[in-house]
Amino acid sequence: MMYWDGGWAWMMFMPLLWIVLIGLVVWAVIRLTHHPAGHGDGPEHRWPQRETPEEILDRRFASGEIDADTYAEARQQLAAHRARPQ
Incomplete structure (x- = not known):
């Protein structure tokens, strides 16, 4: 019985998946740690x-x-x- 395991498709898909995953992690870290001026909780960060x-x-x-x-x-x-x- 012959079957298709899709091995070549996974080999092409996995690098793309890792690039997207690493990109999301980097985006999340930047988003959570970056506080632009004028934002924050303290009085020095108010608009x-x-x-x-x-x-x-x-x-x-x-x-x-x-x-x-x-x-x-x-x-x-x-x-x-x-x-x-008025």
């Missing part, structure tokens, strides 16, 4: 606070991006916008 429009305006004025007249006008517009009920 940075988002700047308010006033803080952005102050920073731009302090760096010299805008002049005093533009700064004063923008502050007035922001104050009027905040005072308006």
